[in-house]
Amino acid sequence: MTADSVGYIFMNAAIVNNFVLAMFLGICPFLGISAKRDTAWSMGLAVIFVMLVSSICAYGINWMLTRFEIEYLRLICYIAVIASAVQLVEMTMKKYSPALFRALGIFLPLITTNCAILGVALFQTSREYSFTQSVAFSLGAGVGFTIALMLMAGLRQHLELAKVPSVSQGAAMTMMLAGLLSLAFMGFAGLGASHG
Amino acid sequence: MSGLPDTTEKITLDTFLRGLWEENPVFVMLLGMCPVLAVTNSAINALAMGLASTFVLVASNSLVSLMRHFIPKQVRIATYIIIIATFVTMVDYAIQAISLDLYNALGAFIQLIVVNCMILGRAEAYASKQPLGATIINGLGIGAGFTLALLSLGTVREILGSGSLFGVALFGENFQPWVVMVLPPGGFFVLGAWLLIFAWVGQHRQQRMDQQEVAQHDS
Amino acid sequence: MLNALFSSRSFKHGVHPPDFKALTSGLPIRRLPFADKLIVPLSQHTGKPSIPLVKPGQEVVRGEPIAEADGFFSVPQHAPATGRIENIRLMPSARGPKIESIILQVYGGSTQQEMYEYRHDVDAMNTDEIIQAVQNSGMVGLGGAAFPTHVKMKPPPEHRVDTLVANGCECEPYLTCDHRIMLEQPDRLIKGIRLFMRALGVERAVIGVEDNKMDAVRVIQKHLEPNDTISVMDVPTKYPQGAEKMLIQSVLGRRVPPGQLPSSVGVGVFNVGTLAQSGELLPLGRGVIERVVTVSGPGVERPGNYLVPVGTPVRFLLEHAGTTADAKEVILGGPMMGMTVSALDVPVTKAMSGMVVFEHDQENHQGPELPCIRCGYCLSACPMQLNPSMLGMLATSSDYETMASDYHLNDCFECGSCTYVCPSNIPLVQYFRIAKSVNRDMAAKA
Amino acid sequence: MADSRAVKSLRSSPHLKQSVTVAQIMRNVVFALIPVCAWSVYAFGFSVLLLLATTTLVCMLSEAMFCRISGRTSSLGDWSIVITGLLLGLTLPPGFPLWMAAVAAFVAVGLGKALFGGLGYNVMNPALVGRAFVQAAFPVAITTWSPPFLPGRFTELIPSTLTAPFMMPEPIDAWIDQKSIDAFSGATPLALQKFEQVSTPLTELLTGTVSGSAGETSAIIILLGGIYLAARRMMDWRLPVGVMLGAVIVSLPFWLLDAARYPDPLFVLLSGGLMLAAVFMVSDMVASPVTPLGVWVYALFIGMLTVVIRLFGGLTEGVMYAILLGNAISPLISLVTQPKVFGERNKS
Amino acid sequence: MLNIVVAVGFMAGLGLILATVLVIANRRLFVYEDPKIDEVEDLLPHSNCGACGTAGCRVFAEKLVVGELQPGACTVNSAEMNQIIANYLGVELGSQEAQVARLACAGGSNVAQRYGDYRGVESCRAAALVAGGGKGCAWGCLGLADCERVCDFDAIIMDRHDLPQVIDDLCTACGDCVDICPRDLFSLQPASHRLWVACKNLEKGDLAEAECVVACNGCGRCAADAPGELVTMVNNLAVIDYSQNTHASRVAIERCPTGAIVWLEGGVHKGQEAVKIVRKEALPLK
Amino acid sequence: MSQADINTAVVDPGLTTRMLRTLGLVAMLSGLLVVLTYRFTLPMIEENKRLAIERALFKVIPGAVSRQDFVITEQGIRRAEQNTEGVTLYAGYDQEGRLKGVALEAAAAGYQDVIRILYGYDPYCQCIRGFQVLKMAETPGIGDKIIKDADFQQNFVALEARAHVSGKGLEQAIVPVKHGTKTEPWQIDTISGATITSKAIARMLNDSAQQVVPIIQKDLAIVEAGL
């Protein structure tokens, strides 16, 4: 696979340079929403969806900004549009699909302040991805986020049944677990790049 | 909300100090973790990031505080974010102008200050309710707490991971750096270790306090 | 199809505890003398307690009904001996709570010859009459569950029963009472089976016997006619082969679905003791007033199989069999499922098949409880194919609801196989009992 | 007796207990490991002896310390920590500096085990947590191999072994060149295969006359240990078998496709730490699923992932990371592979 | 200069577009939820204990806002906070007779017989399932502290005779202990009730006293002394009819020979004729 | 709240204007602030960027002191002007304005992520004279040997990249070989222990050189004309 093939971009974002475990993006929700598997799953889905939406928005905005030669407004535009898009999605969901809203909705405001979302938009721009590449990248990032979240949730829920010493309960242990996961993900380094 | 108690804060020393420890955004509130982990592989990066975030925090929150009576609830998040993004962009260009190396080292994380939950969180929870003075002082405190936390990670990671501090080699030629410390897992581990230490100390202090209380009851 | 290929002659999993049956399997059944006082609990069966028919001070003849059934889901009680009713009051029971019991002052030996009975011509009776006669005899499952036998003879109408399975496995270590019954009373057993077959309207009966009791198989075979509708089948010796679901799987290859009764797969299961006693009692119209009890274990001086009047205090039985100085733990039933008693004043009840006495508790329980190391031994022991490891971990964090809702707690029949193998000494079954008990309470309160 | 006074014990059933205990299981694993260690010491010399002693001792000391701190009763008696120590030592290169080995051992116990509450509660294989940590911390030292059967290996230590704490080990190429007759490439069979497409003869792999980690040497001895444990039911045979199966499933098609470029399945099985890992590490019960189906899924996952990393990743050896990742998804595997209750019918 | 104009113009346009979108969304998609619910929920203690009779604090807040319940129903919150909520919502504070958990057993290890030495999971429920746990009295407290463990408010501590003691000030009447006790010994009682029977033993006379020195032996003196039908004997046990609580008085306890019926007022008071318990250590196994 | 209240809360006409006004104003304000900052910092940033490129450039083109940018378009090499599309090529000249070499960017996937370098090409000896890493995320201590390892740098004293006579591709592809086995000038002696990273360098150099070297040779005059 070559470095700019869609497959490589997807896998690189999802696994090799996992957004959470290797790039440190979206740590706050990763720590916050990984206590229970089902919420983790819903959050993951919500993030994938919002990433896709904002990646597409960002692609469009960037095109416009470049035409007007006001690239320096990129950050503001991205974040404003993403935030509004999230809010819009949230409201639409609340109105038309309360069930889906109950499953995903509570996470949506959290996503607004999730570096991973903005990270996708910024990286795809700085790496000059094409439209399909951007989509692959955002999907990969979302899937990678979900993988990390689910693994973490599995471990944490499993540890609820353990007699964890009181000092290491809570944030400290979560952090160490994340470290261990990150350590394990180092095994994926170089995956998919040709090494012949 | 007439019935609710008035929560406007009087400025005291505590307004500032709280951010350093009790409400430390990193160690206590676990906010804004991404830059904390991502850019602390050297002390200088940590410091720069801390200062940049503090600037954005104080500046944007001041503006939010000033405008707090004019912003309708429905658009408040959008407004806050635009304000924050403005200051972030300014910092971004400032750092590029100062040093490209530093800019490259901090990577995209300068821009990602925008989404640092700490800043938006403070805007929502504090600046939108408090007057300018308190906001600035509190913002400075929180920012200092954030910088302190970044530094406490950055120094440990740099010393162990590269054998240097602020770029100055400490141990001579033959020192074996612990590469893991500057890699992603190291960030988690060092932060986890700090949290462990704090939890441990906290627990011991709690125990001592309990004992004292018991002793008082007995006498 | 694949199932048929891979299913062995027995159920999956299970354990192989040492059986210690040689202690008593060669000893014929002996009659135990009467104790001075017998205690007949009004509730020694599943279902509603019986209603006393007698008053304090009243004289009763051996075998006379002294309490009547309270509706269909209940059984009467009969006087185990001739004597005078001393009192009717709360007495300790083996399970803990005190229950209403009839206390009988027994007259001296010679008066015990008279028997209260009411002969029937059983061959002339129809189904309902047989079932009524079974209820009148006060028969309950002698295999340990003490479920009223006549209730089991009337399966729900939507189930069609086609086979009777006689449970002669006796998979519990130490116990040999069913073994002795099969050896000594094969005629009564077969009579009982034919009677029950008629009542249930089935064409076929299988007696399942573990293959460590081949002598019993041979004896029974001798009593069968050629091409008999009754057959004997030896099944592998493995605990808990005697659990009805396992036995049905072993002899018929049918699997009773979770939460269902054997009749859902067309089977009725009865213990051989139940059948043999029914075969003896029904024609005479007598009630259940005694049963065979194996008394065994390292703490017993004279192990054996005793024919014990119902209501005999455990203390009396122990005195008779003799216990060693170090006796420490008295278990009613077998060592895998039986329970220890604290008060020796509790009486022998209809469902009590054995009494095992242990000396030192260390010998069977080593060391403190350790965390589950997830060795998976319990999973490969559990005959119900549950996940005791997960259940145990959930129990230690008191998540009883999840145990029932997600991990089939209620399908556990507390056989103890998981606890038996657990290298971490986790008292899994005990946790499961706690969990079930809490869930029951919560359901009752809700 | 008659006197009720003698009868007092009240217990819940069952009143019989099979006699195998956790400590016995662990002790037997140690027994099975001893021949592996012995062969390793024989092949690489005193350096490995010191290495194994260091990891085991530091593991035991750390365990004792953490038990003290957290107020647990000491768990040294259950032998599990000895296994951790030995296995950790066996996964390190023979000339690995002892101070780094001590770091690995401390991290293994602290981060891998004590943090979560000790035996039974750890979520990842402690020995491998320790090794992964030093692999990331000291990537150069942990990829510095020395050849087996050097003359003088019982009289002289590999120079890097006794590196002073916190110092960089000195390069050992010169020392090896001086010792060995043929030129030593410093590469393990896996690296040779991956980067030069040079295959190592299977007999050498079987008997362990190749360079590599201290314990990834003789496949035969490791297998014998595994068979012993499996026969005594102290190890789940499905785990190693599953791992090997998984490895073959992935490597076979590639080999058939391009035998020059991809290694043959037998080579995949015998080279690197796969054997040691499959027999002694994947089989660690604590961090693997318990459900019958889960066991297979887990083992196959690890086997397949190992080969994927080996063939397409940046590393030559993937088994350590594969196991750690397997540990990480083990709770999820357990969850979706709950066994079917007796009598439950397939939903059709 | 043009540059600046373009930038400012663009941003203004963007701002207006976003605002318009939000305005429209706000109109079209708005789902009303009373903001007071959030405000009130913030003022509640977040214990989610259920003492108020709802499924949790959020539900309670919802019911408060619509006026179905009154703030006083939360027994965990401080009185001031409840007053704040009441003021905020402009409703009556309302009140609930303060309740506490009361234990109907006084048979600590120094007075109650034990026959068996229970070994196994340290839990009353577990013991109760093993032949009753070895306690002589089949109704009495097993002393293995299930209630102490279940109480989230640390309102129960086991005394040195392994008998739970409720600290009235801490008890929020959440009822967890009532649910957990396998012997059903706890019940929630208005804190103002003074007369209390601390026994559930249904045995009579010597049989009862043989199992526990402080058991109600069913002698009936309290029933005879108490005014009206306040105390009656049911199954050999004194039962207090709290609907007649108005004429409760200490006379009922004075002649109790075992001290099973007590008067609660700044501590536990027993009648003059009650046995004096001097024994401090546990009774030996019998 | 009654239903009527709810409706007014939503349809409050003042609210709409306030929302529009606030967001619009804030957005304008922010636009203004940003654009001012941008204008103010632009020269410094450009200067910084130029310095950074030149620092790298002059390192990979020994002897160069000034530079000129070109773009390789489909028609051949053109001077870089705004909006010329194609691969940028930086030419370095000495004091006298003589061409000392050209520099190009190349990239390939390394151990962790994509590695980007700037390499210097000497069109007269037809060889690569050095490279500078622009961006890499390789493991410190291993991957960064490509910078620090003297043996490895030795490869680039004069790494042959001769254009094929056909005018397409190289005569000899640049290939990595195992450490210590370099015999030909077009081979790269890899670093043992960091094979992956060093092979990535070889791969990216080869890929890039195969493309651009023939073109440079063809249009050398344009580049030489330079300043």
Ligand SMILES: Cc1cc2nc3c(=O)[nH]c(=O)nc-3n(C[C@H](O)[C@H](O)[C@H](O)COP(=O)(O)O)c2cc1C
């Ligand atoms: C028709 C019929 C109805 C039964 N109903 C019940 C019942 O409602 N509850 C029950 O526990 N057992 C019932 N049983 C008895 C069970 O099959 C079983 O014998 C009893 O639960 C004890 O089983 P065990 O000794 O294997 O534990 C019934 C049996 C039959 C044949």
Ligand SMILES: Cc1cc2nc3c(=O)[nH]c(=O)nc-3n(C[C@H](O)[C@H](O)[C@H](O)COP(=O)(O)O)c2cc1C
């Ligand atoms: C674990 C377990 C083991 C059992 N073992 C036997 C046994 O060995 N013999 C037996 O007759 N019943 C045994 N039973 C009871 C049977 O399941 C079933 O209830 C009984 O055979 C029905 O006959 P009964 O009602 O006549 O007692 C066992 C039950 C369980 C749960």
Ligand SMILES: Cc1cc2nc3c(=O)[nH]c(=O)nc-3n(C[C@H](O)[C@H](O)[C@H](O)COP(=O)(O)O)c2cc1C
């Ligand atoms: C933590 C870690 C980091 C590594 N980083 C690099 C790297 O940056 N560059 C690289 O080429 N190989 C890296 N490797 C891979 C190994 O060193 C690999 O074995 C080596 O590249 C193969 O080269 P060899 O055939 O010369 O041994 C790393 C390995 C580990 C465990």
Ligand SMILES: Cc1cc2nc3c(=O)[nH]c(=O)nc-3n(C[C@H](O)[C@H](O)[C@H](O)CO)c2cc1C
């Ligand atoms: C078959 C078997 C394999 C084991 N493998 C390991 C291992 O790979 N690493 C380890 O740290 N402990 C191992 N142990 C020991 C023990 O399970 C380990 O210390 C626990 O993981 C610590 O909680 C093993 C034990 C057994 C029985």
Ligand code: SF4
């Ligand atoms: S006691 Fe329950 S869980 Fe344990 S083996 Fe028996 S049926 Fe399975």
Ligand code: SF4
């Ligand atoms: S047998 Fe015991 S230690 Fe093993 S998995 Fe089951 S509960 Fe855990």
Ligand code: SF4
């Ligand atoms: S009151 Fe009930 S729960 Fe509490 S210790 Fe006594 S028996 Fe146990």
Ligand code: SF4
């Ligand atoms: S558990 Fe019982 S004692 Fe504790 S607060 Fe609830 S009601 Fe009161």
Ligand code: FES
């Ligand atoms: S800083 Fe909170 S998600 Fe990144």
